[in-house]
Amino acid sequence: MRTYLVTGGAGFIGSNYIHYMFGKYGDRIRIINVDALTYAGNLENLKDVENRENYTFVKADICDKGAISEIFAQNEIDRVVHFAAESHVDRSIRDPEVFVRTNVLGTAVMLNCAKAAWELPDGSFQEGKKFLHVSTDEVYGSLPEDDNAFFYETTPYDPHSPYSASKASSDLLVKSYMDTYHFPANITNCSNNYGPYQFPEKLIPLIINNALQGKKLPVYGDGRNVRDWLFVEDHVRAIDMVQEKGRLFETYNIGGHNEKQNIEIIRIILEALQEMLPANDPRRAYVKEDLITYVEDRKGHDRRYAIAPDKIRAEVGWEPETMFQEGIRKTIRWFFENEDWMKNVTSGGYQKYYDEMYGGRKQIGENR
Numbered sequence: 001m002r003t004y005l006v007t008g009g010a011g012f013i014g015s016n017y018i019h020y021m022f023g024k025y026g027d028r029i030r031i032i033n034v035d036a037l038t039y040a041g042n043l044e045n046l047k048d049v050e051n052r053e054n055y056t057f058v059k060a061d062i063c064d065k066g067a068i069s070e071i072f073a074q075n076e077i078d079r080v081v082h083f084a085a086e087s088h089v090d091r092s093i094r095d096p097e098v099f100v101r102t103n104v105l106g107t108a109v110m111l112n113c114a115k116a117a118w119e120l121p122d123g124s125f126q127e128g129k130k131f132l133h134v135s136t137d138e139v140y141g142s143l144p145e146d147d148n149a150f151f152y153e154t155t156p157y158d159p160h161s162p163y164s165a166s167k168a169s170s171d172l173l174v175k176s177y178m179d180t181y182h183f184p185a186n187i188t189n190c191s192n193n194y195g196p197y198q199f200p201e202k203l204i205p206l207i208i209n210n211a212l213q214g215k216k217l218p219v220y221g222d223g224r225n226v227r228d229w230l231f232v233e234d235h236v237r238a239i240d241m242v243q244e245k246g247r248l249f250e251t252y253n254i255g256g257h258n259e260k261q262n263i264e265i266i267r268i269i270l271e272a273l274q275e276m277l278p279a280n281d282p283r284r285a286y287v288k289e290d291l292i293t294y295v296e297d298r299k300g301h302d303r304r305y306a307i308a309p310d311k312i313r314a315e316v317g318w319e320p321e322t323m324f325q326e327g328i329r330k331t332i333r334w335f336f337e338n339e340d341w342m343k344n345v346t347s348g349g350y351q352k353y354y355d356e357m358y359g360g361r362k363q364i365g366e367n368r
């Protein structure tokens, strides 16, 4: 039975990946999930798998070399899928150091422990071992607004935020292991994800949550920054397909050609909420564009991201399956059906963060 070591499996994409993998492979695989359970890690995301015999959770920090090498020593790990990271740009602007620690040092520890466990005396690696590093399109920087330019795997790295700089650094470390040791790895660079279990500090769940509570919907700057949104299930399927069908040592960009301005996203969410809330639901009265509030822009705000997924389509046969109109409705339905999840994650620590982040942000004018 193949054993996967998944890092950051209690977070948004990692938990979706674990659900997907058990849905697809059932008892034919074993998953060990290593997560430090930061503010973004939530074991509630994995309630339905926690009693499986082929699933193990280990609470550990990926920077803890002793803990990670112990996992490799105790288990025959075949695949590493490395999600664990600090992932939010706004937090990275306020506190860059933890991003460098987790994203750069943590990745170095993961690489080093996997290398030590998998390397043969002649410097080659045991057959079939693979490491997949999950990264972001933000490493490529920002594209011009009215351009048909896209991010390709060959686009030079040009990160701007501390988050994207730390992810770019981690990508380069993985590349250095491939180039120096012929370490068996892949890197995937994906566009913005949305879907179930996403922490409501990111645009889409934040807007859904705020709108349902009648809170203001904060739009940074002019609201015309463009992101390329992909339903999380399409991302996790792509990760599995790259490990199964991709060429080792290659980078694959993942995205579904779904570029939208932030303000468009907010309008689509409001429209979908209006359509999906029951006729007698009192929230219908305030889930409206009046909630839209323009606030001070994010520092160094990248203007446009857009992925060219040509390589993964041609080499791996991956295509996105969930179009945005359907994906956003699935996501909203999930949030309707999981109100307790949202209540739990928005109480305590998250609430404090929210007050700090938006309490001091100057409002630019409402309902523009």
Ligand code: NAD
Pocket (backbone or CB within 6 Å): 007, 008, 009, 010, 011, 012, 013, 014, 034, 035, 036, 037, 038, 039, 040, 041, 042, 060, 061, 062, 063, 082, 083, 084, 085, 086, 087, 088, 102, 106, 134, 135, 136, 137, 167, 189, 190, 191, 192, 193, 194, 199
């Ligand atoms: P997330 O913030 O929801 O989850 C991160 C997880 O990592 C959490 O469970 C957290 O507890 C864990 N973690 C953090 N620091 C850790 C540490 N030191 N040791 C062990 N675990 C630790 O993030 P996400 O949105 O699920 O992103 C997962 C990965 O995908 C990240 O590497 C991110 O850069 C990448 N990515 C995200 C997106 C996106 O749109 N969210 C897009 C492309 C790539």
Ligand code: TYD
Pocket (backbone or CB within 6 Å): 088, 089, 090, 192, 201, 202, 203, 204, 206, 218, 219, 220, 225, 226, 227, 262, 298
């Ligand atoms: P986010 O979800 O933080 O992802 P990223 O910064 O990694 O792309 O933000 C998506 C876009 O939405 C980005 O252009 C910033 C913008 N944004 C807002 O306008 N308001 C908000 O409250 C948030 C969280 C983001």
